[in-house]
Amino acid sequence: MPNVVLALGDDISTDAIYPGRYMATVLPTETPQFAFADLTEFNARLTQQAVPPGSVVVAGQNFGCGSSREQAASALKGHELVVVAKGFARIFLQNAINLGLRTVICPSIAASEGDELEVGPSEVVNRTTGLHFPIVPLPEARQAIVNAGGLIPYARKKLLARTVAG
Amino acid sequence: MGQTIVQKILARASARPTVAVGDVVEPAVDLAMSHENGALVINQFLEIYQRTGLEPRVWDPARIAIIFDHRVPAESAKTATNQKRIREFVRAQAIAKFHDIRGDQGGICHQILPENGYVRPGAVVVGTDSHTTTHGALGAFAFGIGATEMAAVWALGKVLNVEVPATIKVVVRGQLPPRVQSKDLILHLIGRITAEGANFKVLEFHGDGIRAMPTSSRLTISNMAVEAGATAGIVPADEETVRYLREEAGVTDALDPVAPDPDATYDQVIEIDAASLGPHVARPHMVDNVAPIADTLGTKVDQIVIGSCTNGRLEDLAIAAEILKGRRVADGVRMLVFPASWKIYREALDRGHLAALADAGAVIMNPGCGCCLGVHQGALGDGEVALSTTNRNFLGRMGNPKAEVYLCSPAVAAASALTGTISDPRK
Numbered sequence: 001m002p003n004v005v006l007a008l009g010d011d012i013s014t015d016a017i018y019p020g021r022y023m024a025t026v027l028p029t030e031t032p033q034f035a036f037a038d039l040t041e042f043n044a045r046l047t048q049q050a051v052p053p054g055s056v057v058v059a060g061q062n063f064g065c066g067s068s069r070e071q072a073a074s075a076l077k078g079h080e081l082v083v084v085a086k087g088f089a090r091i092f093l094q095n096a097i098n099l100g101l102r103t104v105i106c107p108s109i110a111a112s113e114g115d116e117l118e119v120g121p122s123e124v125v126n127r128t129t130g131l132h133f134p135i136v137p138l139p140e141a142r143q144a145i146v147n148a149g150g151l152i153p154y155a156r157k158k159l160l161a162r163t164v165a166g
Numbered sequence: 167m168g169q170t171i172v173q174k175i176l177a178r179a180s181a182r183p184t185v186a187v188g189d190v191v192e193p194a195v196d197l198a199m200s201h202e203n204g205a206l207v208i209n210q211f212l213e214i215y216q217r218t219g220l221e222p223r224v225w226d227p228a229r230i231a232i233i234f235d236h237r238v239p240a241e242s243a244k245t246a247t248n249q250k251r252i253r254e255f256v257r258a259q260a261i262a263k264f265h266d267i268r269g270d271q272g273g274i275c276h277q278i279l280p281e282n283g284y285v286r287p288g289a290v291v292v293g294t295d296s297h298t299t300t301h302g303a304l305g306a307f308a309f310g311i312g313a314t315e316m317a318a319v320w321a322l323g324k325v326l327n328v329e330v331p332a333t334i335k336v337v338v339r340g341q342l343p344p345r346v347q348s349k350d351l352i353l354h355l356i357g358r359i360t361a362e363g364a365n366f367k368v369l370e371f372h373g374d375g376i377r378a379m380p381t382s383s384r385l386t387i388s389n390m391a392v393e394a395g396a397t398a399g400i401v402p403a404d405e406e407t408v409r410y411l412r413e414e415a416g417v418t419d420a421l422d423p424v425a426p427d428p429d430a431t432y433d434q435v436i437e438i439d440a441a442s443l444g445p446h447v448a449r450p451h452m453v454d455n456v457a458p459i460a461d462t463l464g465t466k467v468d469q470i471v472i473g474s475c476t477n478g479r480l481e482d483l484a485i486a487a488e489i490l491k492g493r494r495v496a497d498g499v500r501m502l503v504f505p506a507s508w509k510i511y512r513e514a515l516d517r518g519h520l521a522a523l524a525d526a527g528a529v530i531m532n533p534g535c536g537c538c539l540g541v542h543q544g545a546l547g548d549g550e551v552a553l554s555t556t557n558r559n560f561l562g563r564m565g566n567p568k569a570e571v572y573l574c575s576p577a578v579a580a581a582s583a584l585t586g587t588i589s590d591p592r593k
């Protein structure tokens with residue numbers, strides 16, 4: 001069962017997730033090294049592969065506010081982290097969906113670092129505290145992109161359909 | 167039932183008579199803007215075409231704008247290489263609205279688009295930059311998207327899966343007092359509704375207080391709408407919008423504005439009495455940590471910044487020059503001025519604003535984003551404090567997580583430069 005590897009508060013900006021000084025690095029294959037770069041200890045654990053894929057970052061309201069930089073989503077996706085937050089900022093949420101970063105909207109989530117979480121389709125269960133927290137499902141429009149495996153395959157399908165339709 | 171401006175714009179762009187909040191639409195895009203992150207858009211665009219057997223071609227090179235502004239001239243080999251790759255793509259795809267690093271056409275994307283008449287009332291504008299909300303000041307629905315989403319726009323000419331947002335109506339009554347600026351008004355609003363108060367919603371601005379403002383002041387308000395989480399911040403077009411487009415942006419072709427219905431349904435209505443507002447300051451490290459200036463007076467500052475897509479326009483440089491003319495920036499303070507575009511630089515030069523600022527001790531930098539995002543110029547030392555007219559003060563935003571950033575209007579920045587501490591420009 002996945003563990004909470006990082007528990008954060010409200011209003012975590014994309015500057016905190018992926019500092020602006022690394023923005024010249026754009027490729028999804030290169031961005032993961034700078035995930036949470038200013039949280040030096042956590043970043044070191046990530047880059048030393050000490051955080052298993054599927055590990056959970058828990059956050060409060062408005063996670064991913066600020067800049068539209070997609071590196072913030074691709075950097076977390078690179079480590080296959082799951083973000084469970086009380087709420088997300090719009091552009092970050094869309095970028096995460098487009099890139100296949102798993103994001104879970106869970107308005108009442110309460111968990112600390114080290115807790116074991118079970119992230120189901122409709123609720124998150126904190127196995128350490130025994131508490132259950134309902135999940136707000138993704139809007140249909142966004143779910144369609146997730147189901148297609150991300151925006152690139154989704155857009156590719158649309159492009160081919162358009163070409164066939166002439 | 168009446169419709170808000172964003173409903174009307176989205177209905178028109180998706181060829182439907184009406185749309186309801188929550189409907190999913192795929193609006194046609196009038197303008198798609200990127201900056202240096204175009205390097206990532208190109209990568210994702212080419213990915214979309216992988217294994218399709220199709221030749222990668224953007225849907226409409228006339229509707230794509232690319233502006234170099236975040237790191238100009240390039241600060242590193244990496245940036246320079248990204249810029250080089252973008253130039254090659256621009257040439258190969260014949261992208262029309264390209265603004266390279268040049269003294270006769272460069273600047274910050276959110277100034278270049280309005281001043282060149284690229285944004286029209288009623289248009290759908292997307293940009294790979296969160297402050298794309300700026301262009302709502304011209305009556306457009308303008309919003310920020312990610313690079314992969316932009317790649318899909320370049321391929322298909324529409325934004326996929328847009329949910330029609332709900333709208334908060336903001337009514338501004340009365341006029342701002344002297345040396346209180348539209349920046350103070352938007353900081354006040356963000357302080358009131360918080361950094362997530364308008365998440366997934368549109369702010370629609372009304373009232374005689376907005377009508378009385380020139381477009382340049384409105385651009386500041388729409389620019390920071392995103393700091394309240396808003397998808398867009400729209401000022402319905404009026405006579406001033408038409409004046410700006412004709413006289414300042416040189417637009418000669420027909421305009422086709424969209425207006426909200428008088429009986430539109432709003433999520434919430436917020437009233438602001440502009441005449442009673444004073445200067446406001448956002449304290450570290452959140453944009454909504456806003457206080458009236460009285461609460462921050464006397465805070466010692468090390469670096470003052472005037473510029474950015476929020477407040478690097480001619481009126482901003484003019485008020486700073488008026489306050490600093492014939493006086494001196496206090497010892498121990500560095501003052502950096504970044505005009506938002508070369509056009510503004512040129513006009514500020516002709517009018518003597520730049521000379522007044524330089525004579526007072528300010529450093530006139532080249533147009534661009536400058537130190538706003540902490541990657542290029544004007545980094546802060548450990549423990550230092552900046553007072554800036556930019557739009558974000560998140561921890562580390564100016565390149566150093568051990569420094570602090572306060573946000574304010576150009577008038578407050580200039581008055582504070584004289585004393586080296588946060589000061590009230592009305593005194």
Ligand code: SF4
Binds near residue numbers: 235275297475538556
């Ligand atoms: S000036 Fe700052 S906020 Fe504006 S586009 Fe540039 S980096 Fe972004």
